[in-house]
Amino acid sequence: MSIEVKNLVKVFDEKRVIDDISFTVHNSETLAIVGFSGSGKSTILKLICGLLTPDSGEIITSEGDTAMVFQYSALFDSLNVADNISFALRERKELRKKYSEKDLREIVAKKLELVGLKGIENKFPAELSGGMQKRVSFARAIVTEPNSILYDEPTSGLDPISSTLIEDYIVRLKEETKAASIVVTHQMSTITRTADRVIMLYDGKIVFEGTPQELLRQETPYTKQFVTASLEGPMKMIA
Amino acid sequence: MRALQKYYKQSATYRIFSGIFALLEDFLNTLGQITIKGCQFFKALLKAHIDGKELSEQCERFGISSLPITLSIVGMTSIIVASQVANEMVKQGGGHFIGLLMTMLIVREVGSIMSGFAIISMIGSSMASELATMRVTEQIDAIKVLKVNPVEYLFVPRVLSGILMMPVIVILASVVGVLAGAVATAMTTDLSFRAYFESAWLGIYMKDLGVSLLKGVVFGGTIALISCTCGYYASGGAKGVGLATTKAVVWSFVAIVIWDMIFSIIFFF
Numbered sequence: 276m277s278i279e280v281k282n283l284v285k286v287f288d289e290k291r292v293i294d295d296i297s298f299t300v301h302n303s304e305t306l307a308i309v310g311f312s313g314s315g316k317s318t319i320l321k322l323i324c325g326l327l328t329p330d331s332g333e334i335i336t337s338e339g340d341t342a343m344v345f346q347y348s349a350l351f352d353s354l355n356v357a358d359n360i361s362f363a364l365r366e367r368k369e370l371r372k373k374y375s376e377k378d379l380r381e382i383v384a385k386k387l388e389l390v391g392l393k394g395i396e397n398k399f400p401a402e403l404s405g406g407m408q409k410r411v412s413f414a415r416a417i418v419t420e421p422n423s424i425l426y427d428e429p430t431s432g433l434d435p436i437s438s439t440l441i442e443d444y445i446v447r448l449k450e451e452t453k454a455a456s457i458v459v460t461h462q463m464s465t466i467t468r469t470a471d472r473v474i475m476l477y478d479g480k481i482v483f484e485g486t487p488q489e490l491l492r493q494e495t496p497y498t499k500q501f502v503t504a505s506l507e508g509p510m511k512m513i514a
Numbered sequence: 515m516r517a518l519q520k521y522y523k524q525s526a527t528y529r530i531f532s533g534i535f536a537l538l539e540d541f542l543n544t545l546g547q548i549t550i551k552g553c554q555f556f557k558a559l560l561k562a563h564i565d566g567k568e569l570s571e572q573c574e575r576f577g578i579s580s581l582p583i584t585l586s587i588v589g590m591t592s593i594i595v596a597s598q599v600a601n602e603m604v605k606q607g608g609g610h611f612i613g614l615l616m617t618m619l620i621v622r623e624v625g626s627i628m629s630g631f632a633i634i635s636m637i638g639s640s641m642a643s644e645l646a647t648m649r650v651t652e653q654i655d656a657i658k659v660l661k662v663n664p665v666e667y668l669f670v671p672r673v674l675s676g677i678l679m680m681p682v683i684v685i686l687a688s689v690v691g692v693l694a695g696a697v698a699t700a701m702t703t704d705l706s707f708r709a710y711f712e713s714a715w716l717g718i719y720m721k722d723l724g725v726s727l728l729k730g731v732v733f734g735g736t737i738a739l740i741s742c743t744c745g746y747y748a749s750g751g752a753k754g755v756g757l758a759t760t761k762a763v764v765w766s767f768v769a770i771v772i773w774d775m776i777f778s779i780i781f782f783f
Contacts, residue, residue, distance in 0.1 A: 343656075345656060349652035350653075351653055363660040366662040
């Protein structure tokens with residue numbers, strides 16, 4: 276077990292955005308969380324990585340770091356790529372004295388190579404394309420060898436080819452790090468190419484849990500509506 | 515009952531009082547945030563690893579980049595005051611007190627408060643918008659997820675640079691102010707530079723210099739702390755960045771005027 280969520284509840288303005296949700300993600304497993312916008316997908320990630328506090332319920336993660344790849348990369352725009360990647364190693368108290376400048380340079384080069392980028396250490400985020408920024412944020416996320424990695428819509432806003440590339444790196448990072456991964460996404464290609472299991476959220480609750488293949492079979496009204504992107508069905512969009 | 519409630523909510527009384535309470539809530543909320551971040555800053559200062567490079571960058575930004583405008587504002591304020599007062603004092607036979615008056619005025623008040631206003635508009639607003647942008651682009655969330663203390667990383671170098679650099683700015687601004695006063699006096703009256711400076715020298719008290727330096731420390735720290743806090747708690751997109759910047763400027767202005775009043779009561783009452 277790497278991430279276990281038990282009876283999680285989060286309330287915003289008297290609305291239960293997350294309503295008694297439980298699931299488990301094991302090591303070397305990727306769980307995709309899907310659902311309409313505003314269904315609480317990103318809130319779950321923020322609760323797991325500690326940016327939000329649950330109103331009730333429990334989140335148990337294995338010892339070690341939980342990394343997060345943000346929707347818009349969230350790279351530090353005043354730092355270059357190398358400093359972005361080595362940020363945690365330079366600034367965290369327990370890691371600060373552990374690495375020399377030479378070690379840091381080697382780690383940065385290795386992580387950049389892992390995400391298919393070489394020789395961009397001195398570039399600033401504004402000089403990179405959206406896909407490259409995303410991959411740098413992958414490298415920054417894995418620099419502390421995390422036990423779990425959370426991806427918040429990692430392919431949103433990217434062209435189809437860049438999306439495929441990012442999806443490949445999600446799979447590759449899972450294989451390399453053996454981390455438990457959670458991918459919040461809307462894109463079917465990201466679900467089918469990266470996830471081992473899928474949960475679908477609606478109105479703060481899990482309305483489907485299964486494999487990507489089971490999702491595609493459209494055996495429930497929820498999966499049918501989601502896969503066919505239909506306005507007709509049990510899930511009502513709040514305009 | 516519901517109809518009554520609906521009617522009541524549309525009434526002018528309800529709107530006025532709900533508006534007042536919303537303002538009061540926002541005021542107390544901001545005051546609480548600044549107090550909490552202030553306490554966290556002092557706690558972090560005791561145990562934080564201070565990055566010399568980051569601190570020197572912030573000191574350069576706080577002190578050096580703002581210096582031309584700050585000195586110009588204090589110098590011009592001094593010229594405005596001297597050009598209006600000097601001629602009148604000479605007419606009334608008090609020409610030999612112009613230097614003393616200008617020095618006391620500048621060292622006690624103009625040097626510190628006008629520098630504070632200049633720093634708020636240049637550096638405070640820039641700090642607030644920088645942190646607010648980091649907040650709305652999730653960079654502050656990324657700092658937290660990477661398990662780095664945002665107060666140590668963002669607040670300590672900025673607030674410390676304010677505490678260290680503001681006294682230096684106040685001293686330089688006061689010197690420029692006294693010199694500008696001399697030029698304005700010479701241009702508007704027949705009083706010589708020598709007479710001005712002989713009188714100016716008498717207006718320098720160690721107590722005034724000490725209070726002026728202390729004001730620099732407090733104003734610098736306050737401006738940086740308020741600006742960082744307002745930026746840190748920004749929400750929303752571009753509008754949120756704008757609102758946080760405005761809030762930082764308004765709160766900083768009011769805070770340093772209140773501090774100035776407290777200093778006047780304590781040291782000169």
